[in-house]
Amino acid sequence: MKKIVFFGAGNITQSIILGLISSGHNKENILFIDRNRKNRNVLKKLGIKEYTNSHKDKIDLFFLAVKPKDALVAYEEICNSHKKPKVISLVAGVRSKKYFSKSNNVEFIRAMPTTSSRFNKGITASLNISSTLSTYNKAKKIFSKVGMVIELKKEQEMDSFTGLIGSGPAYFFYLLKAYEKRLMKLCNNDSALTAKAMSGLLEGVALSLEDGSSIDDLIERVASKKGTTEAGLKSFKKNKLLSSFDKGISAAVNRSKEIADES
Ligand SMILES: NC(=O)c1ccc[n+]([C@@H]2O[C@H](COP(=O)([O-])OP(=O)(O)OC[C@H]3O[C@@H](n4cnc5c(N)ncnc54)[C@H](OP(=O)(O)O)[C@@H]3O)[C@@H](O)[C@H]2O)c1
Secondary structure, eight states, X not given: OOEEEEEOOSHHHHHHHHHHHHTTOOGGGEEEXXXXXXXXXXXXXXXXXXXXXXXXXXXXXXXXXXOHHHHHHHHHHHHHHSSSOEEEEOOSSXXXXXXXXXXXXXXXXXXXXXXXXXXXXXXXXXXXXXXXXXXXXHHHHHHHHTEEEEEOSSTHHHHHHIIIIISXXXXXXXXHHXXXXXXXXXXXXXXXXXXXXXXXXXXXXXXXXXXXXXXXXXXXXXXOTTSHHHHHHHHHHHTTHXXXXXXXXXXXHHHHHHXXXXX
């Protein structure tokens, strides 16, 4: 059985591997390369083996998961030691032409996963740059095991995805700050209870989104005429909360494009 290798064993690799293990993926077919002792130990504790030269001919896919500043060096290392490797770059911002300037004897895919892959709730954007359909399907299958996959058509869309979905959880955490303060008071400063209440609130929202109703319908179900919710919503509208939120997302998407242009 061919193996997959994660080059870089930090946050995102750990999230994907935890998701893969809980989806039943065989640990024996996952390897890693990393210079950081702490990250190496985390993976070893999970029962994941380190790549060695003895595995050289048994590798199917390489997942490139180092920081953007380290990406080209790591990519070259893979290309120099493997004939036409299949590389899936998880690296934000570094465009395919940068890699191809080092070597284009490669099957290359870009993907942008999220750390919720750890709970098999990941959202991964994928884009086939130069791989065969069979390789691309194999990569998509791995990401499908840890959540859902959104296929992109153009490389620029990777930047929009990063600003929208990659950063997305932080936007909702930020909004929750307004809840946390008030809920803590209601929950007698019990932070565990407060966290549980916020999690329950969001779970309810998430489940409602899956029943096929429009967002306006969902709002209408909560807000009755002249009621409390309507008063809250009116105030949000008056203070242009939605357009301010949208501007924040635009700023993140623009920053993601800037980073790609800088690299
Ligand atoms: N974290 C996320 O939520 C997320 C989501 C989507 C995509 N990504 C992308 O995934 C990539 C990795 O992010 P991360 O947060 O997982 O990074 P990270 O936690 O810093 O992990 C990267 C690991 O790779 C190691 N490494 C770097 N260059 C190496 C080399 N030449 N040889 C051996 N090991 C090397 C690093 O070692 P040192 O610590 O010694 O440098 C580190 O242990 C980034 O490009 C990011 O854009 C991240």
